Amino acid sequence: MDDRARTPRQLPLDLPHRPARGRDDFLLAPCxxxxxxxxxxxxxxxxxxxxxxxxxxxxxxxxxxxxxxxxxxxxxxxxxxxxxxxxxxxxxxxxxxxxxxxxxxxxxxxxxxxxxxxxxxxxxxxxxxxxxxxxxxxxxxxxxxxxxxxxxxxxxxxxLGAPDDALLAAVLTKLFGDRQLPVGPEVIRYLTARMPRTFAAAGTIVADLDRLALAERRRVTTALARRVLDEEDRRTE
Structure with a gap:
């Protein structure tokens, strides 16, 4: 497997909380x-x-x-x-x-x-x-x-295909970083394995985690991620 398949390189990415007009932070992957x-x-x-x-x-x-x-x-x-x-x-x-x-x-x-x-x-x-x-x-x-x-x-x-695990993980990491939210790799792995495989879902989940962590004055953990995903599941039922 070549490096491109393992590590997405940067181009512009459409993220819900900011315009997607430039080419400075898009994540390019095989999909x-x-x-x-x-x-x-x-x-x-x-x-x-x-x-x-x-x-x-x-x-x-x-x-x-x-x-x-x-x-x-x-x-x-x-x-x-x-x-x-x-x-x-x-x-x-x-x-x-x-x-x-x-x-x-x-x-x-x-x-x-x-x-x-x-x-x-x-x-x-x-x-x-x-x-x-x-x-x-x-x-x-x-x-x-x-x-x-x-x-x-x-x-x-x-x-275009749905994002793979590597791209979803990179997107989530970037979204949390944009919001200055420290998140451990275990949270990224947990979300990547369970969330809907779209950029829009990644943006929604990170925004929800940001709001919940702020409201409860706690850091983003796997337990908090589980609550957000459970709530997302209830909304889509």
């Missing part, structure tokens, strides 16, 4: 390094569009925002797209990021799907780029428009 390489490859993409796909909480939206900052691109929610509003919203932009693009596959989103088709064409005509984020790869989207399906089928689609 996301291909997607990061594609973001770094811009503007030398082989097609007008690129699709990032993966499970919720794997970092898609963050990479969308990293690229948008670099490309000076607006970030739009897919469900907000409308054909009649594209020209005004787009202005002179040469790049656009669209989050949750696969939600347009439902019948009640047909108008937004039409807008995505026109947005793709506008970016291609301008020589610009479109970055889409979704849970599924475009081949699994059930769009009614054959012309939109064919365009997206020609776009590179890059998957």
């Amino acid at each position: 996301n390094d291909e997607a990061v390489r594609w973001i770094d490859l811009w503007p030398s993409w082989p097609a007008p569009a690129l699709v990032l796909h993966g499970p919720g909480g794997c970092g898609k939206t963050h990479l969308l925002n990293v690229w948008a900052t670099r490309a000076d691109a607006p970030v739009w929610e897919a469900g907000e797209l409308a054909v009649e509003d594209l020209d005004r919203r787009l202005g002179a932009a040469m790049a656009v990021a669209v989050d949750h693009a696969d939600t347009l596959a439902s019948e009640d989103r047909a108008e937004a799907g039409d807008a995505l088709f026109h947005l793709y064409n506008m970016m291609r005509e301008r020589g610009g780029h479109l970055l889409l984020a979704a849970r599924e790869a475009p081949a699994r989207w059930a769009f009614g428009r054959a012309d939109l399906r064919s365009r997206l089928a020609a776009a590179p689609a890059v998957g």
Whole structure:
């Protein structure tokens, strides 16, 4: 196993308690390094569009925002797209990021799907780029428009996986450090083995532990971590 698989190196990471616009503290690991390489490859993409796909909480939206900052691109929610509003919203932009693009596959989103088709064409005509984020790869989207399906089928689609143990441990360590919370390795190991495998869950758990430790004027221990995870389980039942 190489060092990269064991020790994530730093790039920008989307953390709930602060903006995710820079590239100074993102943790790169095997589950996301291909997607990061594609973001770094811009503007030398082989097609007008690129699709990032993966499970919720794997970092898609963050990479969308990293690229948008670099490309000076607006970030739009897919469900907000409308054909009649594209020209005004787009202005002179040469790049656009669209989050949750696969939600347009439902019948009640047909108008937004039409807008995505026109947005793709506008970016291609301008020589610009479109970055889409979704849970599924475009081949699994059930769009009614054959012309939109064919365009997206020609776009590179890059998957992100759920964070592995090494990445989760590194994320938790960084989050606790950002809050100046001293935490022993046994707490990190306990959380990593039991928490949901998403960056969003890591942020929520660390914030909850911070509040509880402050309220009870005690340090973060495995026992405290157990209480927070139990409470999280009760909320999701």
